[in-house]
Amino acid sequence: xxxxxxxxxxxxxxxxxxxxxxxxxxxxxxxxxxxxxxxxxxxxxxxxxxxxxxxxxxxxxxxxxxxxxxxxxxxxxxxxxxxxxxxxxxxxxxxxxxxxxxxxxxxxxxxxxxxxxxxxxxxxxxxxxxxxxxxxxxxxxxxxxxxxxxxxxxxxxxxxxxxxxxxxxx
Numbered sequence: 001x002x003x004x005x006x007x008x009x010x011x012x013x014x015x016x017x018x019x020x021x022x023x024x025x026x027x028x029x030x031x032x033x034x035x036x037x038x039x040x041x042x043x044x045x046x047x048x049x050x051x052x053x054x055x056x057x058x059x060x061x062x063x064x065x066x067x068x069x070x071x072x073x074x075x076x077x078x079x080x081x082x083x084x085x086x087x088x089x090x091x092x093x094x095x096x097x098x099x100x101x102x103x104x105x106x107x108x109x110x111x112x113x114x115x116x117x118x119x120x121x122x123x124x125x126x127x128x129x130x131x132x133x134x135x136x137x138x139x140x141x142x143x144x145x146x147x148x149x150x151x152x153x154x155x156x157x158x159x160x161x162x163x164x165x166x167x168x169x170x
Contacts, residue, residue: 027085027113030144032103032151033094038069042093045071045102045119049126049167056165057082066090073104085109093119097152101131116151118161125168129161 048062060077071091075082086106093102103114118129133140135153140146154160 026138027111027115028138028141028147029113030141030147031092031105031114032096032101032116032144032147033092034144037094039093039095039100040068041065041071044121045093045126048076048170050170051079052125052166052168055079055081057084058165060170061167063091071102084115085111085113089115096148097155099155101151122166125166128165128167130163132157132160132162134160 045063046065048060051059057079058075058077059079060075062074062076064072066072069092071093073089073091075084075087075089078087084106086109088107089104090107091102091104093100095101100119101116102119103116105112105114116131118131120127131151131154133150133154134157136150140150
């Protein structure tokens with residue numbers, strides 16, 4: 001006799017995996033780089049950015065400099081799916097495998113985890129992507145060096161950069 005719950009269980013599992021791999025970024029205990037690998041602040045990132053889509057997790061954010069290598073990011077307007085811990089973050093940029101990344105840590109949180117985004121500029125638009133860890137997954141991230149290795153390996157996979165979000169300056 002067939003178990004009729006298998007298709008429902010399979011569908012639920014697929015949906016759960018999709019949400020966890022393409023939704024809000026997962027907090028990681030390690031930064032993506034060491035202090036010597038942090039890039040100086042980029043003036044193109046500074047300003048108030050508004051999402052082009054109403055379905056973005058962050059609808060509006062302000063990016064300012066805190067010092068030569070640190071950004072102060074404030075989420076001004078949240079989308080319905082916003083699940084990050086806090087509204088204010090310290091953020092740093094780094095390069096890896098020819099890509100630009102920004103990783104952030106909530107200021108007013110007891111949770112010391114980092115959140116990672118890939119970023120690029122397309123004309124006047126700032127484009128952010130979530131970064132999926134597709135080779136060893138989150139379990140492979142046991143240090144900053146292991147995190148870099150996992151992201152570098154995942155970038156070789158076609159589905160590494162997900163959830164494209166476009167922003168324009170206000």
